[in-house]
Amino acid sequence: MSxxxxxxxxxxxxxxxxxxxxxIAALVTVVLWASAFIGIRGxxxxxxxxxxALLRMAVGSAVxxxxxxRHGVRLPARRYWWLIAVWGVGWFCVYNLxxxxxxxxxxxxxxxxxxxxxxxxxxVFSGLFLREGFPKPLIIGAPIAFLGVVLIGMNSQAAEGEGxxxxxxxxxLLAAVxxxxxxxxQKHLLSAGSDATTLTWLGAMAGTVALLPWTGSLIxxxxxxxxxxxxxxxxxxxxxxAIAFTTWAYVLQRSTAGQTSATTYVVPAVAILMSWxxxxxxxxxxxxxxxxxxxxxxxxxxxxxxxxKG
Numbered sequence: 001m002s003x004x005x006x007x008x009x010x011x012x013x014x015x016x017x018x019x020x021x022x023x024i025a026a027l028v029t030v031v032l033w034a035s036a037f038i039g040i041r042g043x044x045x046x047x048x049x050x051x052x053a054l055l056r057m058a059v060g061s062a063v064x065x066x067x068x069x070r071h072g073v074r075l076p077a078r079r080y081w082w083l084i085a086v087w088g089v090g091w092f093c094v095y096n097l098x099x100x101x102x103x104x105x106x107x108x109x110x111x112x113x114x115x116x117x118x119x120x121x122x123x124v125f126s127g128l129f130l131r132e133g134f135p136k137p138l139i140i141g142a143p144i145a146f147l148g149v150v151l152i153g154m155n156s157q158a159a160e161g162e163g164x165x166x167x168x169x170x171x172x173l174l175a176a177v178x179x180x181x182x183x184x185x186q187k188h189l190l191s192a193g194s195d196a197t198t199l200t201w202l203g204a205m206a207g208t209v210a211l212l213p214w215t216g217s218l219i220x221x222x223x224x225x226x227x228x229x230x231x232x233x234x235x236x237x238x239x240x241x242a243i244a245f246t247t248w249a250y251v252l253q254r255s256t257a258g259q260t261s262a263t264t265y266v267v268p269a270v271a272i273l274m275s276w277x278x279x280x281x282x283x284x285x286x287x288x289x290x291x292x293x294x295x296x297x298x299x300x301x302x303x304x305x306x307x308x309k310g
Contacts, residue, residue, distance in 0.1 A: 022254050025247040026263050032247075034270035036240035037112075038278055040103060042232035046225035049100035050214030052233060055222075057092055057208040059237025060245075064201040067246055074195035083189060084199060085206045091182035092207025098175040105168035112268050114172035116149045118179035122261035125184055130191075132256045137303040142258075145265030145297025151290030152268050180261075186249070187257040196249035204245070262301040269294040 043052055076084065102111050123142050126132045189199055222230060252260045269291035275281040283291070 022251055025250045026260075029244045029247045029251065030263060030266045031270055032240045032244035033264065034267045034274055036236055036244075037271045038274055039232045039236045039240065040100065043225075043229045043236070044100070044103065046229040047221045047233060048214075048217055049097050049104065050211065051218040051221045052100050052236075053093065053096035054208070054211040054214045054218050055230075055233045056096065056236045056241055057204060057211055059234050060092075060241030061201070061204045061208045063238050063242035064204050064246070067242065068197050068201040071197040073201075074198050076189070076192075076194040076199065080189060080192060080194060083185065084194070084202050087182055087185045087189065088203030088206030089210045090178050091186070092204050093210040095175050095178035095182065096207070096211075098171045098178060102168045102171035102175060106172060111168070111172050112152065112271075113149050113154075114169060115176045115179065116146060116265065116268070117173070118176040118183070119258075119261040119264060120146055121176070121180035122183050123258040125180065126187065126257040126261075130184065130187060130257055132258055135258075138258050138262060138301045141297045141300030141303075142262045142265070143297070144300060145262065145294045148290040148293030148295075148297060149265065149268050151293065152272065152287050154286070183252070183257055183261050187252055187260075190249070190253045196253045197246060200245050200249045204241070259301055263298055265294045265298050 040052070047055070099111070099115065102114075106114075120142055123134075123138055127134045186199070186203075190196060248260070251263070272283050272287055272291050276283055
């Protein structure tokens with residue numbers, strides 16, 4: 001692709017543009033990522049972390065290829081290809097493996113609590129290295145939302161009646177580091193002019209290739225897993241992966257990395273409601289309070305959205 005080829009989204013150096021479509025895309029991302037917790041629980045007993053990640057990403061990459069072709073593939077400059085490969089392996093391979101493995105030994109609440117350190121990391125490092133600054137609504141709202149996640153995690157851990165597994169905690173922390181680092185790297189690539197849709201597809205392909213060593217495990221799992229569990233993984237590939245990561249990139253390109261990552265604090269609150277509606281898991285009062293704090297914190301981070309001009 002020529003360096004002068006047209007690109008979609010904001011140009012480097014311009015202020016992010018936000019509007020109703022950005023808010024809708026953020027909502028789609030949050031709801032679909034929240035549903036992933038249910039999908040992983042449905043498929044987890046019959047797929048090991050590598051097999052689950054490989055099938056999810058194979059399906060997701062195929063759907064992302066269709067989205068990219070319909071949108072129009074715009075390859076980035078060659079000097080960014082190695083960064084895209086690093087980002088794709090980190091986000092779509094290492095993060096998935098770490099999270100899937102962590103949730104085999106940790107309860108969902110504790111895993112979510114540790115992984116959600118990532119948005120706080122993004123707020124700090126995007127302010128330092130991406131020159132996004134430290135807006136007061138973001139600095140106030142993100143810790144409030146994280147407090148909500150902590151309340152949910154403490155309640156979930158108490159319900160399990162056991163202390164957290166050290167290996168699971170380390171894996172969840174690795175997932176948090178991957179989340180934060182890959183969000184910052186993705187924002188850098190988008191700011192450099194990479195097309196959001198093409199970038200997501202290429203990254204997913206890199207992650208899928210990195211997961212190929214688990215092909216044998218996946219073949220064995222497909223032969224023994226119930227159809228329902230396999231369909232859950234297909235769902236994970238289509239919706240929380242292909243669609244949600246496309247809307248995530250759309251929002252990230254038009255907002256700051258700190259604001260975009262802080263939005264994901266709504267995920268635990270939505271996941272609680274989904275678990276209640278679908279799995280019949282009735283939330284405790286403490287979980288309701290934690291969910292309310294998550295929503296309040298994210299609302300605070302968004303107080304200045306209307307003041308930004310495109």
